[in-house]
Amino acid sequence: MxxxxxxxxxxxxxxxxxxxxxxxxxxxxxxxxxxxxxxxxxxxxxxxxxxxxxxxxxxxxxxxxxxxxxxxxxxPASVVNGELQRKVQKITEEEGRKVGGRERKRIKEDLFNELLPxxxxxxxxxxxxxxxxxxxxxxxxxxxxxxxxxxxxxxxxxxxxxxxxLAPEEGPRVLLTDWLANGTLPAGLQLGDECELRDPASSTGAIIRARRQEMDSEEIKEHLRNGKQVFQLGLVFDDRISFVLGEDLVVRKLKFLDVVLDAMDDSHADATAEADASLALMTLELERLLGRLAEWFVLPRPENA
Incomplete structure (x- = not known):
């Protein structure tokens, strides 16, 4: 769930x-x-x-x-192409002629329709x-x-x-970089143990991925001083949820921590009751997180349909 x-x-x-x-x-x-x-x-x-x-x-x-x-x-294309090659080779050997491009295309379409079912x-x-x-x-x-x-x-x-x-009014990459570089995280938010740093000036520039590492280490700070920016950052919210937030504001590797999971009651009468409890717990926790994301990055709710 x-x-x-x-x-x-x-x-x-x-x-x-x-x-x-x-x-x-x-x-x-x-x-x-x-x-x-x-x-x-x-x-x-x-x-x-x-x-x-x-x-x-x-x-x-x-x-x-x-x-x-x-x-x-x-x-897979390899399956179709393999059958095509065998078919073409058989025609060449039995009829002594070369299979042209148009005929080859027709044979491939026939094979595809034959194999698809x-x-x-x-x-x-x-x-x-x-x-x-x-x-x-x-x-x-x-x-x-x-x-x-x-x-x-x-x-x-x-x-x-x-x-x-989402249409953030605060640039996510700039804000994430500031959080990591200066430690100016909002209340209730802590750094996790992973990040992805890139050179924003070049699509082919170096990409640094750090996992299970202290985010305030000198190595990370040196990359930031050299102009790299944060494209993904591991975070912990209120000691209840850990996740990796991307500059696209997609939340990855979402994990509810023990303090949340311990609130789950294992003695449910049936699958419906268990689903009710799981959905209620998850959505209420995420409601708080999404509300804060909306504050941090200024994510306005549309006013009109």
Whole structure:
């Protein structure tokens, strides 16, 4: 249940009012098995398994959890090209002629259509939740592409869902660099034990990745004095959550610390009660963290839909 990464979007109060119908509309966009000649399918699956009639959302207070499922055909190009090479070689040997480019392309397309129905199917799950009180869409992924795909599924189901990427008024890279260089972290925030430093003037410049290292060490300070800036920084919030924050404001390696996990009650009556407790604990902890991120980087909530 606990998320490991956070890609964030924001939406207005008017959009939040429309999300009461989320469970209803998702039923028309459930995941179906991938067809014989399809490469992939996407759709919604129950975020909490409760048998055949499990709902497609799970809500606690202002937070509604959902899960986007996927089925992808795995047909490596090397497999198709290997079959193509054998087919071309057979024609050459049996018919004594050279296979031209146009014929080669046609043979490859035929092989692809022949092999696709027999390809291995890989399943995936991406969970997220909407916070209608504060206007956050929170997706458990560090991949921008995966996040955009999940957002597309929500927009198709709802007809419209104008959630927008974060638009910080404070430059994240500048602020992260200042925190590391000068130790001027906001109250409740501490440095973790990893960072990624880069030369911002060059896309091909040196990249320094430090893990399990004291962030106030002379080695780190020397890199900063030489002009490198922070692109990712490990942080600890209120001794309750550790994470790595990127200059793209994606939260990676999210981990709830023992003081949070110890608050979990193991004596739940069933899977629904356990899901309620986990979702409530996670979302309330993240609500505090996201609220502070909004303060630190000035992340305004859209006022209009």
């Amino acid at each position: 606990f998320f490991r990464n956070l890609t964030l979007f924001r939406f207005s109060p008017a959009v939040a009012d429309d999300l009461h119908r989320l469970d209803q509309v998702l039923h028309d966009h459930t995941l179906r098995p991938v067809g014989g000649l399809e490469m992939f399918t996407r759709g919604f699956v129950p975020p909490v398994e409760r048998g055949d009639e499990a709902p497609l959302t799970h809500s606690v207070a202002f937070f509604t959890l959902f899960t986007v499922g996927g089925q992808d055909k795995m047909l 027999r390809a291995f199917v890989q399943e995936s799950r991406l969970s997220g939740y909407v916070d209608t009180r504060s206007g956050w869409l929170v997706l458990d992924t560090a991949s921008r592409k995966a996040a955009e795909n999940a957002l597309t599924q929500l927009r198709e189901a709802l007809g419209s869902f104008p959630a927008v990427p």
